[in-house]
Amino acid sequence: MQLAEQLREARSKKDILLMTHLVLGYPSFAANREVIHQMVENGVDVIELQIPFSEPMADGPMIIKANQEAIASGTTVADCLAFAAEMAAQHKIPFLFMTYYNILFKYGVREFLHKAKEIGIRGFIIPDLPPEEGEEYLRLAKEFDLAAIQIFAPTSTEERMRTLAGHGDGFIYCVARRGVTGSKTEFDASFDDYLARCRKATDLPLAVGFGISSREDVQILTGKADLAVIGTATIRLVEEKGAAAVGPFIAGLR
Amino acid sequence: MNKPGYFGQWGGAYIPEVLYETFRELREVYAKAKADPAFWQEYVALMSSYSCRPTPLTHADNLSRHFGGAQIFIKREDLNHTGAHKANNVMGQGLLVKRMGKTRVIAETGAGQHGVACATMAAKFGFACTIYMGEEDVHRQRPNVFWMEKLGATVVPVTTGSRTLKDAINEAFRDWVSNMDTTHYVMGTVCGPHPFPEMVAWFQSIIGIEARKQIIASHGKLPARIYACVGGGSNAMGIFQGFLADSEVELIGVEAGGKGIDTGQHAARLASQDASPGVAQGYKTMFLQDSDGQMLDTHSVAAGLDYIGVSPLLTDLWEKGRVRFTAATDQEVMAALDLTIKKEGIIPALESSHAFVQAFKEAGELSSDQAIIINQSGRGDKDIFTIAHAFDDPSWKEFIRKKGEEYATR
Ligand SMILES: Cc1ncc(COP(=O)(O)O)c(C=O)c1O
Numbered sequence: 001m002q003l004a005e006q007l008r009e010a011r012s013k014k015d016i017l018l019m020t021h022l023v024l025g026y027p028s029f030a031a032n033r034e035v036i037h038q039m040v041e042n043g044v045d046v047i048e049l050q051i052p053f054s055e056p057m058a059d060g061p062m063i064i065k066a067n068q069e070a071i072a073s074g075t076t077v078a079d080c081l082a083f084a085a086e087m088a089a090q091h092k093i094p095f096l097f098m099t100y101y102n103i104l105f106k107y108g109v110r111e112f113l114h115k116a117k118e119i120g121i122r123g124f125i126i127p128d129l130p131p132e133e134g135e136e137y138l139r140l141a142k143e144f145d146l147a148a149i150q151i152f153a154p155t156s157t158e159e160r161m162r163t164l165a166g167h168g169d170g171f172i173y174c175v176a177r178r179g180v181t182g183s184k185t186e187f188d189a190s191f192d193d194y195l196a197r198c199r200k201a202t203d204l205p206l207a208v209g210f211g212i213s214s215r216e217d218v219q220i221l222t223g224k225a226d227l228a229v230i231g232t233a234t235i236r237l238v239e240e241k242g243a244a245a246v247g248p249f250i251a252g253l254r
Numbered sequence: 255m256n257k258p259g260y261f262g263q264w265g266g267a268y269i270p271e272v273l274y275e276t277f278r279e280l281r282e283v284y285a286k287a288k289a290d291p292a293f294w295q296e297y298v299a300l301m302s303s304y305s306c307r308p309t310p311l312t313h314a315d316n317l318s319r320h321f322g323g324a325q326i327f328i329k330r331e332d333l334n335h336t337g338a339h340k341a342n343n344v345m346g347q348g349l350l351v352k353r354m355g356k357t358r359v360i361a362e363t364g365a366g367q368h369g370v371a372c373a374t375m376a377a378k379f380g381f382a383c384t385i386y387m388g389e390e391d392v393h394r395q396r397p398n399v400f401w402m403e404k405l406g407a408t409v410v411p412v413t414t415g416s417r418t419l420k421d422a423i424n425e426a427f428r429d430w431v432s433n434m435d436t437t438h439y440v441m442g443t444v445c446g447p448h449p450f451p452e453m454v455a456w457f458q459s460i461i462g463i464e465a466r467k468q469i470i471a472s473h474g475k476l477p478a479r480i481y482a483c484v485g486g487g488s489n490a491m492g493i494f495q496g497f498l499a500d501s502e503v504e505l506i507g508v509e510a511g512g513k514g515i516d517t518g519q520h521a522a523r524l525a526s527q528d529a530s531p532g533v534a535q536g537y538k539t540m541f542l543q544d545s546d547g548q549m550l551d552t553h554s555v556a557a558g559l560d561y562i563g564v565s566p567l568l569t570d571l572w573e574k575g576r577v578r579f580t581a582a583t584d585q586e587v588m589a590a591l592d593l594t595i596k597k598e599g600i601i602p603a604l605e606s607s608h609a610f611v612q613a614f615k616e617a618g619e620l621s622s623d624q625a626i627i628i629n630q631s632g633r634g635d636k637d638i639f640t641i642a643h644a645f646d647d648p649s650w651k652e653f654i655r656k657k658g659e660e661y662a663t664r
Contacts, residue, residue: 054415054548055534057427058270064414077546101268102533106547128268128536153272155434160274178272179432 003122003147003170007205010045016222017045021231023066024049025075029083031243038247040091051080051099058127060182062232088120098125113140123147123170131167149173154194161201171205174198182232185211187220195224218253259448264566267447268536276434283353284453297346305335311468316597324620327627329465338632339489340371346457348375351438358382358437362426364419365558366398367632368442373407383407386425388418391557398636416551419561423535443486444565447536451566455491462496473625479504482629483608485558487565489631508608510554511581521552523564524572524579539566555584556604582611588644603632
């Protein structure tokens, strides 16, 4: 089943879906394994696996640190692919790769997408690859039936949103605010207005990310978005309290 | 046909969606300025009243005699206000910021020259200013940090990654994605997403336009060769553009050879075998990276050349065989610097001294009716700590020791 369809079906049974994020190799693949286990056990619907990159331009301090330390401790792209294959084989939920374009470019875009398909990855989030620069990637994603997830920002005009939606697949990732990952987002009237604009521009499911860290945040999004994306919050939790704290945290989100 | 923002296969705009509109606005204001002759006139007038333009072309007769070959000319970008070619670019972008109605500028800096130039421009135009600088470079270039702060800028030491220029660029982008409504990012070199490479090259072309007129006036014909150091490539593109159409003029870019090309501790992209095509910091070029696409650590005695990427314009010219690339080691740089000071009473920046190294190696191959130009991108005052240390100067060390004691006991 196509990712968008699968998410719509899941969404028909839940008020909101949860997507979580982690940086591969940070603090270790063993910890990643445990965290993913806890996430799946506690009802996470989609997991975004970030392949670390040395120049994570769009990320905030916590995720930069995770990227840097994962690379410093020897995490390679091959390790990430092997680990993702293991997770996709073990758990039923969709796994996505999130990374920067150079990781695909250096590997060979066709080879990378082919490999991703082979190991059961369902889609990609590449924050530094606008559709204008991603022709080859978009074409290959279609060929391999992988979702090339597009990103909306509060600064995107209606026209721009329609263009992005035209290239989008799986769902649309709506960045909740300006800035980088990790700081708090205010859910005010202008945010509602933004989400309404997003909804108007596409029929794809909407995921909302950046600064979502609590049950209150998820509740605010319920009924407005299809997926809530928890990023920095779990990385911080693992850092402060260890992998075992992730289960109860996820269970308490909705 | 090339895609807009591409030079051959290099360049592009690999930017996060949140900056899409910001870049659209920037492309628009730049295109309008470029199509408006009054804008360039305003720019040239500002540079002549504020920044000592046209900068002279100095005949280095002692060095010419010393090498017994070509007549050596030096294009004196060191005489710009704030001591480097960086002034050309920041004043140009400053005029665009005024047109956009923004009130704050941010910039990255390696050697600190771009930071000082940007802080100066901000002071003159009345903009708020934040400068991102790798922590390692903050230590290496303390005099420039001092001046940026005195000029009213906030200097933010960047502690991520290798704590040098590339990390400062990432931090500047992170600031920009939060504050693009009020803020313009004054990219310091001919790199980054479109339209930066093309736009910065345009402002720096003032160097080459002047140099071509000057060499014909003083030497009667075009030079045989032009040498420029290459960090990102803005001073090199600046002077090269004046001669791109003159196929008989050979253009030579000199990168940082650091401790030697075969040591891995250098920043030579096009002059070494260590770089490969990649996409980072918003554009496609040759990067120093590993087989996974992770950027490598670089090394140079000159903070301004210590960078993983290189201008897409230069990569294209290199691929087409129009620009030849070489590298100078830290050690060669110190020797060339020493000789230039002694023979001509001119103190080039450590960055610029890379260009001198290669010119000195080749001057003897040419005859005395031929001319070569070295682009002296900046002056060496900012490097006093590094240079004095490299020369192992005993009285300087004594001075620093005494100063240290003085501060410790106060
Ligand atoms: C004096 C001087 N020359 C050269 C450079 C390198 O920059 P570019 O290669 O863009 O000219 C710098 C950069 O800081 C500099 O300060």
